[in-house]
Every structure is written in structure tokens, then in C-alpha cells.
Amino acid sequence: MRMAYVIAIMSVFLLTGLTPVAFAKNSGSKAYAQASKGNVTYRQAWRLCKAMLDREGVPTDSNDRYLRGGACLAKYGYHL
Numbered sequence: 001m002r003m004a005y006v007i008a009i010m011s012v013f014l015l016t017g018l019t020p021v022a023f024a025k026n027s028g029s030k031a032y033a034q035a036s037k038g039n040v041t042y043r044q045a046w047r048l049c050k051a052m053l054d055r056e057g058v059p060t061d062s063n064d065r066y067l068r069g070g071a072c073l074a075k076y077g078y079h080l
Helices: 002-016 019-027 030-037 042-056 063-075
Strands: none
Touching: 042 063
């Protein structure tokens, strides 16, 4: 039942284009709100990506962290 509800909500977001609005509204952070609009500075993108990697528990001395951090920055239009 819950999975059907989640799928219904996600399809509404995809069909109406409300995903960036919902993302910015739920985050409560100015940087996340700017990220959803697409106007993020390099420093803000770096902080967002670093926070994501820290939250996921990626080890600091791994090549995986470098690759995933670079992919995250590319998502915002920046490169390492």
C-alpha cells in the first residue's frame, strides 16, 4: 500500500514538474533552494556534495569519494 502511494506521489511530481520546488521546500536550507533553481556557486556545490558524501559514510581516504564527489559537482555544472 505504501509503495503505491509513493509511486503515485512521484508520478505527480514528475508530471507537474514540482520536484525542484518540493526539494527546496523540504530542505529548509538556502543553499538547497538555490541548488534546485540551478544557480549554485562552486563553494555551495562543494559544501552540498561534501555533506552528501559525509551523510552516506564514504571513507575520506578512498578513490570512491573522489569519483563520487566529482560526479556530484558535475551535477551542478562544475568540475574538480
